[in-house]
Amino acid sequence: MLTIEELQSITLERQGLCSNSPFGNGKDAVCQALERLGYLQIDTLSVVERAHHHTLWTRIPDYEANYLDELVQERQIFEYWFHAASYLPVRDFRFARPQMLAVRDNESHYYKADSMIMQYILDTIRAEGPKRARDFENQAKKTGSWWDWKPTKIALERLFLQGDLMIAGREGMQKTYDLPERVLPAAIDLTVPSPREYANYLVKTYLNAYGWTTLKQITHLKIGEAIRKDVKEVLSVMQEEEMVEAIHIKGYPTVFVQRDLLEAKVRGNSPKVRLLSPFDNAIIHRDRVKQFFDFDYxxxxxxxxxxxxxxxxxxxxxxxxxxxxxxxxxxxxxxxxxxxxxxxxxxxxxxxxxxxxxxxxxxxxxxxxxxxxxxxxxxxxxxxxxxxxxxxxxxxx
CATH class of the missing domain: 3.40.630 (Aminopeptidase)
Structure with missing residues (x-):
């Protein structure tokens, strides 16, 4: 039986918060960190250095802000939604496709875009190459233009969310859009995962990132009973195959722990100080942090x-x-x-x-x-x- 303190140590070590360079150095460390964490939340607030840079710097001492843009250019990472706008490993692209298709099929989605403007944007980018939003803003200001700027921004975001456009790069927070076939690696798997495959992806992503997880964390912001059912079934199979073990501690939700971590010697975290971003992966699940770290954030x-x-x-x-x-x-x-x-x-x-x-x-x-x-x-x-x-x-x- 693990103690709460041991669970804390396991998850902080998996999160890369127990040593100075847990993922190595330089740009390669960014890939290693992202593959461990599963995603990296992007935030526009710049009171201090933005969240995506701050989160990586916390784990990679020689981190440089240009690394993320370079990795997008190198087709190793991409931007889409996890539970919020995020960078994700390109290996996981197919698991973003269900949400893209859901947006495409949702006529009542809050981004209600004009179909003619969407088609114009796609045709322009296909013919002329990558475009920033402000490139279309200039077009909208031309005399006689039949569309204006606000609907164009909505159309760009809708095309991005439904997977018809991808973010090919950034200048600060200014996005550059391009067609997926010009952003993704040629051999990328585009197969849409089944609901069960998607649930398996979520479970393994959280276990890999934290060492242990709860049902509530895995299904965070996922709507519907079907996904909960699939996640429960995946966890049940993993328990039968002795990949995970369910831990019951009085007063806490059931914890599912990677079996190999149960057998490893749990080391206490060294008395180092970390200043975490409000959107750091280690702090973003507020209920988990309150329950298991007694910190109400x-x-x-x-x-x-x-x-x-x-x-x-x-x-x-x-x-x-x-x-x-x-x-x-x-x-x-x-x-x-x-x-x-x-x-x-x-x-x-x-x-x-x-x-x-x-x-x-x-x-x-x-x-x-x-x-x-x-x-x-x-x-x-x-x-x-x-x-x-x-x-x-x-x-x-």
Whole structure:
């Protein structure tokens, strides 16, 4: 029987949060990380470095932001939806096809695009090559144009979601669209998986990424009883074949653990500090983190200011296996100044000397990653820790 602490260690090790370079170095490490994690959520918010870059930097010390674009160009990864906009390994492309076909067949989808505009976009890209959205914006402004800009944006997104276009690259967050046959490798498997194959893909993706999982996590944001039934059947077969084992701990949901990990020696996580993105794979399943790590985390950037408890864009602070707080921060890039708006220290049982130096080292690395050269500390909670924290951080730069 595994303990909660052992489950924590297993999942953090599988997530690549227990050592400095768990996936190696450079661009190859990005491929290794993505194949382990299963997906990498893309986010447009840039209060600090965007989530997809932050998540990889946390695991790859020499990570560079251009790696993702290069891997798209090299046809090793692609963009689509997992539970949100994501980068995925190109080997998994066929498992995105059911959702693409579902969008194509859904006449009531929230992206209701004009069929004539969609056909014009496809014909233009087929004849002229990859296009950005703003290329069509210029066309829409021409005198006598029969379409305008807003429907074009909707049409582009609809074509992307139903698989008629793919994202061939980015300039920052500006997407370039092209036809799938010019983006995908020539030998890619385009076979649409059966519902049972898709359920098997989901189960194995989560087990590979976390070492153990729950039924709720596997079916996160998946609609309908059919997918739950298929997932249960896949788990049942995997138990019969002794690939996974169901673990029952009082007060917790049933956990399905990879059998080989049960037999391996579970190592405790070293007392390193990690500053996680709000969209990091290790934190994105909020119920799981609350249940198994006793850390109640919600991102508050979508919450009205007067209702926020911690701040606009708080980063969870992980020390070893324990979340010790969160830090609301912002990179003022024009000033090259990084501001800690509010540092919330929540686990008062953790000795200051245990986390202080690792935190200072990590925050300095993160400041440099955000292309800043100075630090401003505004607020610390609880207040009785403020003086010690200020002294700790005052000589970082």
């Amino acid at each position: 919600r991102i508050e950037c979508y919450t009205p200011k007067e209702k926020r408890q911690y701040g606009y864009f708080c980063l969870p602070i992980l020390l070893g296996n324990t979340f010790i707080g969160r830090v609301d921060c912002k990179a003022h890039r024009k000033l090259q100044q990084f501001e800690i708006i509010h540092l919330h220290l929540e686990n008062q049982l953790i000795d200051f000397e245990l986390w202080a130096k690792p935190f200072a080292e990590r925050i300095k690395q993160f400041i440099l990653f955000n292309r800043c050269t100075s630090l401003k500390l505004t607020q610390v909670s609880p207040r009785n820790k403020a003086s010690a924290v200020r002294k700790l951080l005052e000589n970082l730069f």
